[in-house]
Amino acid sequence: MDSEFKKQELNVTGEGYLPGLAIDAVIFGFHENELKVLLLTYKNTGFFALPGGFIYENEDVNEAARRVLFHRTGLKDIFLEQFYTFGDKSRHDVEPLKTIMGARGFIPKDDHWLLGRFVSIGYYALVDFTKVNPAPDSISDSCDWFNLTDLPNLMQDHGNIISKALDTLRLDLDHKLIGFNLLPEIFTMGDLQSLYETILNKKLIRAAFQRKMLSMGVLERVAKKWTGGAHKAPYLYKFVSEKKA
Amino acid sequence: MDSEFKKQELNVTGEGYLPGLAIDAVIFGFHENELKVLLLTYKNTGFFALPGGFIYENEDVNEAARRVLFHRTGLKDIFLEQFYTFGDKSRHDVEPLKTIMGARGFIPKDDHWLLGRFVSIGYYALVDFTKVNPAPDSISDSCDWFNLTDLPNLMQDHGNIISKALDTLRLDLDHKLIGFNLLPEIFTMGDLQSLYETILNKKLIRAAFQRKMLSMGVLERVAKKWTGGAHKAPYLYKFVSEKKA
DNA sequence: TATTATTGTAACATATTGATACAATGAAAA
DNA sequence: TTTTCATTGTATCAATATGTTACAATAATA
Missing domain, CATH: 3.90.79.10 (Nucleoside Triphosphate Pyrophosphohydrolase)
Structure with a gap:
């Protein structure tokens, strides 16, 4: 108690x-x-x-x-x-x-x-x-x-x-860049997109989503690659809080 | 009292x-x-x-x-x-x-x-x-x-x-379309733009601003025209709350 | 009647976003 | 080992939105 x-x-x-x-x-x-x-x-x-x-x-x-x-x-x-x-x-x-x-x-x-x-x-x-x-x-x-x-x-x-x-x-x-707070420290672009899709309750365009997210300069690629599917391995990302100007 | x-x-x-x-x-x-x-x-x-x-x-x-x-x-x-x-x-x-x-x-x-x-x-x-x-x-x-x-x-x-x-x-x-709450019922595009400029504290592009505002379909032109300057008289507008689909 | 400042909008340039396509590739199946 | 397969990363082009310039229209004033 x-x-x-x-x-x-x-x-x-x-x-x-x-x-x-x-x-x-x-x-x-x-x-x-x-x-x-x-x-x-x-x-x-x-x-x-x-x-x-x-x-x-x-x-x-x-x-x-x-x-x-x-x-x-x-x-x-x-x-x-x-x-x-x-x-x-x-x-x-x-x-x-x-x-x-x-x-x-x-x-x-x-x-x-x-x-x-x-x-x-x-x-x-x-x-x-x-x-x-x-x-x-x-x-x-x-x-x-x-x-x-x-x-x-x-x-x-x-x-x-x-x-x-x-x-x-x-x-x-x-x-605001707040979505990543709902994810583990390390995630794939697919994870991030389906998070956004779930919150907004609508499908997003994969290519445009990736381009947008990468253009913001707050994602850092982590060396290690994800594994677990019969296909090309996606990059793993983590968020970096400070934008590099 | x-x-x-x-x-x-x-x-x-x-x-x-x-x-x-x-x-x-x-x-x-x-x-x-x-x-x-x-x-x-x-x-x-x-x-x-x-x-x-x-x-x-x-x-x-x-x-x-x-x-x-x-x-x-x-x-x-x-x-x-x-x-x-x-x-x-x-x-x-x-x-x-x-x-x-x-x-x-x-x-x-x-x-x-x-x-x-x-x-x-x-x-x-x-x-x-x-x-x-x-x-x-x-x-x-x-x-x-x-x-x-x-x-x-x-x-x-x-x-x-x-x-x-x-x-x-x-x-x-x-x-949101809330700016007009700060204006009298009837106003010019110039009034609206300078309101936006004052609130946002930055200059806006006149042509683009006008195009944008008109494209939203919430402004109605009032017959009567404004007068008071040595130049072409601007239209007068009022807001209509319901967008006409 | 000419001048002047400002308006409404067209026209074009640039930027952003949507849509499609395709090579790359890691695992599983053959 | 090789083939198959699904998915990824990105390029390319289309469509839309926004930034920029230009100019005719025009209401008051001179």
Whole structure:
């Protein structure tokens, strides 16, 4: 049982946290040509939710987001970006939470701090699927990858949050070099293209894609060549952050 | 004295508002080839600040932003978009507020709710300069337009907020049709181009700009022609929201 | 009526992206 | 070992988009 758990259970008033404010993290991964999202599962409730957390009184909001990300994935120095703050009053829906807490044997009073209205700051993260160690938080039973194309019913407005995160990812992909954050350190041009195709949900022209990517001067060919198919071996690449002018 | 004033002064505990949460609005205008921002002035303090406000307990955050915008400009149905939530703990700086309140003859206790830490949700708005009626709020002396190129010293991180709003505006300008929100209903191609040039801070090619804008099929030529110069009269345009397929 | 500055657009040059083609080649099959 | 096969890397050309120059049209002014 991790320390987060005790804090949440004991801290009946939510003391130490900024009141009414939460963080939700849409953690994207990529594996076997599928975009994936990390979700928490609450056994025997049928509920699924985004990993999230609260902000300590003397902590930057961005810091808190990093902390949440680290606890769910074991990763630091990850691409993480705030994309929207969800503040509709219609978000406020206590029933799922009551059910979840009930399933854990904890019946909260109606004025329990977790049952109040929360404004939630949404972050999205791009992680290397192979490096993640998904870990549930105190009130969830597991933390697993789900295909974006086959999501379960999500708590509250979490489906909407994911959808907005995906919109932002697609826009950002067009004018920032962020896709490689979803790949292992070393990858082929084919890997990169199918990543882009999966995110954008459309076929790209192979020759043009390769030409474009190489023209940006941020890919470095690695000596070693990939092997494993009955055909010419593709080059292996890694990203170099600084463009050489 | 508007009703907002009484609420803020009387409401010593900040009751009725979501705690620790605020809204800051970067309201852009365009006049005489200058981008402008609405700022509140606090006489005898040297402080300037973005218009802002708080969120009622049973109000959507976006609603609150519209309310703030309406109170400062008298305008409804305005382009307004959330762009970032500012949550660094270093934002917390009570001195300016104490000075401002002091200049108004109000010495707050150290635990006054306005002196606590706030997370602020940033919105930017694009308004028709000619239609705005700037109105100060309860604790400010005036609300005026300032040139973006010649801003006074701003309170707290408000300079940073404006700068991030401008970054967002520039990005959005490239892939959304939002510029016209800063112009009167009817304008010339020259007006539109100099607006774009001012926002992007670079010269654009006249022929290419015109071709591009016309090719998007969202400009409608208005019968009446502009007059006022010793040269061929330019067409007048207005935006039509629906593209005709 | 001539002058002048600016507009609308054509025409061409250059750059970017789309589409097709093909030689290179690494593994598996023959 | 040789042949077959699928896929890669890149060249080539086509289509589109953007940068550049040029010029006729024209509304106010002189």
